[in-house]
Amino acid sequence: MLIRISESSGKPIYQQIRDEIVAAIAAGRLEEGAVLLSARKLGKELGVNYHTVNNAYNLLSSEGFVVLDSKKRVVVEPHELVTDEFKQKWRQSETMKIREGLAHGLSKGELKRLFAKFLEEA
Amino acid sequence: MLIRISESSGKPIYQQIRDEIVAAIAAGRLEEGAVLLSARKLGKELGVNYHTVNNAYNLLSSEGFVVLDSKKRVVVEPHELVTDEFKQKWRQSETMKIREGLAHGLSKGELKRLFAKFLEEA
Amino acid sequence: MLIRISESSGKPIYQQIRDEIVAAIAAGRLEEGAVLLSARKLGKELGVNYHTVNNAYNLLSSEGFVVLDSKKRVVVEPHELVTDEFKQKWRQSETMKIREGLAHGLSKGELKRLFAKFLEEA
Amino acid sequence: MLIRISESSGKPIYQQIRDEIVAAIAAGRLEEGAVLLSARKLGKELGVNYHTVNNAYNLLSSEGFVVLDSKKRVVVEPHELVTDEFKQKWRQSETMKIREGLAHGLSKGELKRLFAKFLEEA
DNA sequence: GTGGTCTAGACCACC
DNA sequence: GTGGTCTAGACCACA
Numbered sequence: 001m002l003i004r005i006s007e008s009s010g011k012p013i014y015q016q017i018r019d020e021i022v023a024a025i026a027a028g029r030l031e032e033g034a035v036l037l038s039a040r041k042l043g044k045e046l047g048v049n050y051h052t053v054n055n056a057y058n059l060l061s062s063e064g065f066v067v068l069d070s071k072k073r074v075v076v077e078p079h080e081l082v083t084d085e086f087k088q089k090w091r092q093s094e095t096m097k098i099r100e101g102l103a104h105g106l107s108k109g110e111l112k113r114l115f116a117k118f119l120e121e122a
Numbered sequence: 123m124l125i126r127i128s129e130s131s132g133k134p135i136y137q138q139i140r141d142e143i144v145a146a147i148a149a150g151r152l153e154e155g156a157v158l159l160s161a162r163k164l165g166k167e168l169g170v171n172y173h174t175v176n177n178a179y180n181l182l183s184s185e186g187f188v189v190l191d192s193k194k195r196v197v198v199e200p201h202e203l204v205t206d207e208f209k210q211k212w213r214q215s216e217t218m219k220i221r222e223g224l225a226h227g228l229s230k231g232e233l234k235r236l237f238a239k240f241l242e243e244a
Numbered sequence: 245m246l247i248r249i250s251e252s253s254g255k256p257i258y259q260q261i262r263d264e265i266v267a268a269i270a271a272g273r274l275e276e277g278a279v280l281l282s283a284r285k286l287g288k289e290l291g292v293n294y295h296t297v298n299n300a301y302n303l304l305s306s307e308g309f310v311v312l313d314s315k316k317r318v319v320v321e322p323h324e325l326v327t328d329e330f331k332q333k334w335r336q337s338e339t340m341k342i343r344e345g346l347a348h349g350l351s352k353g354e355l356k357r358l359f360a361k362f363l364e365e366a
Numbered sequence: 367m368l369i370r371i372s373e374s375s376g377k378p379i380y381q382q383i384r385d386e387i388v389a390a391i392a393a394g395r396l397e398e399g400a401v402l403l404s405a406r407k408l409g410k411e412l413g414v415n416y417h418t419v420n421n422a423y424n425l426l427s428s429e430g431f432v433v434l435d436s437k438k439r440v441v442v443e444p445h446e447l448v449t450d451e452f453k454q455k456w457r458q459s460e461t462m463k464i465r466e467g468l469a470h471g472l473s474k475g476e477l478k479r480l481f482a483k484f485l486e487e488a
Numbered sequence: 489g490t491g492g493t494c495t496a497g498a499c500c501a502c503c
Numbered sequence: 504g505t506g507g508t509c510t511a512g513a514c515c516a517c518a
Contacts, residue, residue: 263465269468270465270467270469271465334467338463339487342484343385345456347388347431348430366468
């Protein structure tokens, strides 16, 4: 599953797990319909409490990245659906990041260039 | 200063203050060398504890948006300096946001288009 | 028998089976005295463990929708009998649902109208 | 606050708390803008762990009955907003309840009458 | 074996 | 003092 937890990153563990799984979906390492490890198993693998993994799974579910099926398995969602809620949140955080760049003296052109670079690397 | 605090936004108050000031700098409403209200005054204006305002000011200072001068005044930093630390943070959060978009099925083209749109509006 | 199981509905499977059978009785597709498939057969048809089907059958029996006859067959109950227990449960859940509607700002008239609409469609 | 917890009801405690608060809002005992006790205080009052109360509060928040403001207080939501999601859930559970009544031999007229009665009492 | 729920104790960020 | 997060141990419903 290729998830790594960093003790010192400051990010809550459940966030890190969530982020890694989102990254895996984005990169195509987890395809639609893929079934994640059970919370208990992943917890054992990562050395964290299974409640923590569950937290991450529930978050992913509420964000629409996965669904929890009747057997409580966690399945990667067919992701053609982009909710308005997501777009709005995305907009807010992008806007804030752009403002930070501008406030630091970066020009709009530079910001665009940086974004394009990140996009290629993602 | 035109700072508005929202009780229900979920964001911590000190974050909101910090964000509004960054936005003001980005938009040019606060120019280099401008002096911010003292924490006590701004706190009174906004109806929040002055420790909270101080928190925001310290955050802004640590991010390089302002400097605390010898008289404890808070001065907007000449902002041609973009720290590597800032770039790195920016990169991290952008990368994560991009991954979220991809994981939701947005194409790179769409992401670029959305970013350009937000850039114009900021 | 026309029972469909949804993996992702969140409802336990035995509940889904129970609900579908209740719906069939309500719609007249299962008449008094009709004999249901054995738990094993229905389980095989639906691709679920027969214990799960048994669970549903026992629930239906305890609710008075079916009886388990001497040959262990499951027979649809002559349904003129409405137990007080059922009425009480019905009352409780209806009351809660009504309260939720009121708490969300729906008027009693609207609630009545909605109920009538659902009644026609059921 | 008039919340009573029953050990033997079978309902999870956090559900009971949630239900009681919804009932209080529906009955007008909790008006828009009212502030609930902190999770810790209510927990102490009811003799349950504060996490359990928090569960109830988060549930109420996700259902749109209350908002958690920036100071983490729990405030009763202005409830003119009825989400489609709520209506859909309401529809599903009503439909099922109606079917149960029909399967027990109750006529549509009787169901309507019962509903009206419950509505008056709520 | 799995997740849901509850309890409980700990540390931390925020106010 | 407050909730957020994490850990942990327990019981139960479900499959």
